[in-house]
Amino acid sequence: MLGKFATYLKERLAITDEQANEAVSCLKIKTIKKGQVLLNAGDLKSEAYFINSGLLRYFSIDEKGKEHIIQFAPEDWMLSDRDTTVFNEPAFFYIDAIEDTEVVIVQKYFFPAIKNIVPEILELNILMLHNSIRFMQKRLNMLLSATAEERYLDFIKLYPNLTLRVPQWMIASYLGITPESLSRVRKDLAKKHFR
Numbered sequence: 001m002l003g004k005f006a007t008y009l010k011e012r013l014a015i016t017d018e019q020a021n022e023a024v025s026c027l028k029i030k031t032i033k034k035g036q037v038l039l040n041a042g043d044l045k046s047e048a049y050f051i052n053s054g055l056l057r058y059f060s061i062d063e064k065g066k067e068h069i070i071q072f073a074p075e076d077w078m079l080s081d082r083d084t085t086v087f088n089e090p091a092f093f094y095i096d097a098i099e100d101t102e103v104v105i106v107q108k109y110f111f112p113a114i115k116n117i118v119p120e121i122l123e124l125n126i127l128m129l130h131n132s133i134r135f136m137q138k139r140l141n142m143l144l145s146a147t148a149e150e151r152y153l154d155f156i157k158l159y160p161n162l163t164l165r166v167p168q169w170m171i172a173s174y175l176g177i178t179p180e181s182l183s184r185v186r187k188d189l190a191k192k193h194f195r
Contacts, residue, residue, distance in 0.1 A: 002027055005050050005104045008076060012127075013120045023114045023121070028105045032056075032097040039081055039095040044088065046108035048080030049073070054101025055165060059173070060093050069174040071135075072098075072159055072166065078106070078128065098166060143176050151175045152185050 005027065006020035015023075029052070032038060038056070039045055049056065051073050058071040058079055070093065073079035084091040085108050111125040142151050152175060156163065163171070172182040 002029065002104060004052050004076075005106075008050065009118070009121075009124070012124050013118060015118050015120070019118050023118050024104070026113070027107075027110070030103050030105055032101045032103065034097055034100050037094060037096045038103075039084070039091050039093070041092055041094055042090045043084060044090055045081075045084050046088070048078055048085055048106040048108075049095070050078050050104040050106055051075050052102040052104060054103075055098040055162070056095055056101060056103070057098055057170065058093055058095050067173055068176075069170055070139075072162060072174065074159065074162060074165075080106075098170070148175060148177045148181055148185050149189065151177075152182065152189070 002021075002024045006017075006024045009015065009023060010017070010020045032054070038049065041061070053075055055075075056073040056079055057069055058073065058081070059067050059069045061067055071079065079095060081091045081093050081095065083089045083093075111121050114121055142154055146154070152171075155171065155175060159166075168182055169179045172179040175182065177185075
């Protein structure tokens with residue numbers, strides 16, 4: 001199923017089928033079962049994950065054992081922990097599978113190694129990095145300044161098909177609210193939109 005990642009590259013770069021297929025030929029696919037951990041805090045791994053199918057989450061666990069979900073990664077998203085993949089430091093976060101998931105493992109050396117095949121790949125890598133920064137800046141601003149309702153509506157906009165795939169407590173964790181608060185937000189929205 002490397003073809004899906006090849007298509008991902010072709011959609012973002014002006015490259016041929018041949019270039020895309022050659023670029024992905026060195027990559028491996030991995031199947032992860034629901035609940036399986038791909039990355040633990042403290043791990044050193046120099047890989048990112050392109051999600052072919054399924055759903056991953058990226059989260060931390062505080063000293064009280066409470067999980068704080070930073071990001072979900074559904075199909076056609078890429079996910080990595082920058083501490084370990086870029087800076088070669090132990091990971092601070094965890095990555096696990098919310099559903100049975102198939103990923104393409106993208107090693108740290110992938111982008112520099114294929115620049116001879118696809119010179120534009122480094123530009124894509126930079127664009128992906130900037131998109132990640134933009135996403136995190138917006139997310140941080142939403143957590144600091146938006147109401148719970150605004151955060152939930154933004155979640156639905158960003159992840160339109162996840163409300164039925166992700167347990168409510170995980171959505172609440174992502175939003176920085178309790179599951180009870182999320183229930184109130186959903187109830188209030190239903191009242192507003194179904195009168």
